[in-house]
Amino acid sequence: NAGVMQNPRHLVRRRGQEARLRCSPMKGHSHVYWYRQLPEEGLKFMVYLQKENIIDESGMPKERFSAEFPKEGPSILRIQQVVRGDSAAYFCASSPPGLTYNEQFFGPGTRLTVL
């Protein structure tokens, strides 16, 4: 069973461009979580999605950031008009369906560098 897949692993963008980060959850997992790790800091929660629904986006910046998890295909974290402060590692995690807490399995992350 393949783990959580994220691509690309490294992404370089110039200021003002768009960044698209993809996350394929583990097989059978319908819950996806995105976290951001700024340099020298811990991971911070951004958004929690189930298929076709955003459940909790309380950690997402109000502007330029959006996330989706369509019925088919990977979850996408989209950052429009990137700025240098968006440079970070973005981690996706997935868990099985259910109302109680299940272990979140993490992907290897996408390291975004904004020039």
Added chain:
Amino acid sequence: GDSVTQMEGPVTLSEEAFLTINCTYTATGYPSLFWYVQYPGEGLQLLLKATKADDKGSNKGFEATYRKETTSFHLEKGSVQVSDSAVYFCALIEGYSSASKIIFGSGTRLSIRP
């Protein structure tokens, strides 16, 4: 809000040394506590967990005990190996639902010398 504070790194030890990485937390309720490990180039992996006071989590020779009175969850290992070199994150969740967000500490980088 809830938070986790852990020992700053980097920590460098010789092989077979005793390891302690300190972790304290602030939470309004009764959180569950975790230690995650991140090996170079990989995602975070759950190392161990404890869901209530006085529980001891253990895995791969690592242990941590949930101490409510001191709000701590220190990670220990009696004899470290070179393969333990990684970044270690202390973390908590409030509640125990699928919507529970993990709150992480800033991570402690551990390097073990042969």
